[in-house]
Amino acid sequence: MSFAFDLHATEGEARAGTLHTPHGEVATPAFMPVGTYGTVRGLHPDEVERTGAQVMLGNTYHLHLRPGEEVVESLGGLHAFSHWNRPMLTDSGGFQVFSLEGLRTIAEEGVAFQSHVDGSHRTITPEKSVEIQWALGADIAMQFDHVVPGGADHTLAREGMERSLRWLDRCKARHAELVLAPRPPLHHVEKGGSSQALWPIVQGGTHTDLRKASLEGILERGPWTGIAIGGLSVGEPKPVMHRVLEELAPALPRGAPRYLMGVGFPQDLLEGIARGVDLFDCVAPTRNGRHGSAWVSTGRVNVRSALHRLSKEPLDPECDCTTCGTFSRGYLRHLFVAEEILGLRLVSIHNVRFLVRLGELARAHIMAGTFEGWSREWLRRYHLKGDS
């Protein structure tokens, strides 16, 4: 059954499960690489697959601006278009409401954007977001939400949270119409079942009562095949993010995957998993990869550093990615210094594999009942050399 979630084992709040989608299963906990424009920046889909990534993200706002959902749709939908025949999730464009501050104005009807591409004026409403995502044909669509900064006061956080609930109603209503309507042949899903899930997003900033109200509002509107937690890692201190997750975990339904949006760094994955999160996504592995910052088991490595000029060592001797299996730090540094694009790609591949593998390891340890001790030791080693 599409979008069923099997929970195999738990250890404390940590969970190991399997999410079913029309394009395959996702073993959780799992990290999902971000492919804003239908491509995990810099990587060939075969390379993404080799990192072990099970599901990829696309972005509604960006794909709407270019090439336009009608182009994606006429070329067979996002899976065929981007040659990714596994599960795909699209973000609603809600995050752009937050990150394109200065280029947009938020109203109850929707958000008026000025395109960052050509300056043209655009409007995205909850209905429009759902329609775009439907045309793109992702397995999982996200509700259009209103994200506020980590430091948002109660008034602003409440406004964003309540608006997100009202927008959820509109997303759900429009999505229900689309799901019932006959789909064009290109979108037919062979194994049957509902072809696209819609997931809600818990908002409420850092305020306990607002997060609680948000979740209650969402559950009243359910049932849902998955629930996302948004508006975290947007400037608030880490302990605050942890606190919000801890307050949320007991109230979240056990039978649906929890997706912590936009997170995170390696330590955030383990901290999130320990607090009951099943799915993560983040641009950090690819962005940092392009910027020459690599995650390794003992901390973080600045690939451009002269320290590695003559190094024959792999980035991380414990890593099983193709980069670490093939290239020396000295060569990777050379590629960055020479501004050869292969360097950006190789470190991106490593970083994505690093996070995907962290999810795999966490899952195995949860299944074995050894997650807590393993995680503590992992974090200790990771922080030995200092910062994140």
Add this chain to the structure above:
RNA sequence: GGUGGGGUGGCCGAGUGGCUAAUGGCAGCAGACUGUAAAUCUGCCGGGCUUCGCCCUACGUAGGUUCGAAUCCUACCCCCACCA
């Protein structure tokens, strides 16, 4: 040998009497990055120190003019072009 042009911090290259430790660019070094306006951005980049500041040493070399010189004068050295 003659004539003309030129020698500035690792490199290139501005600057033609005080606002110049000396614009820029490159190279070098470090940092940031969390639902991607990002192969981006920021900082440092003569030496030393108690580094929101102070002290040295600096614009081919050596003198000189001047209150004050990378900037003006003299000599010398070197480079380039052309002519012998």
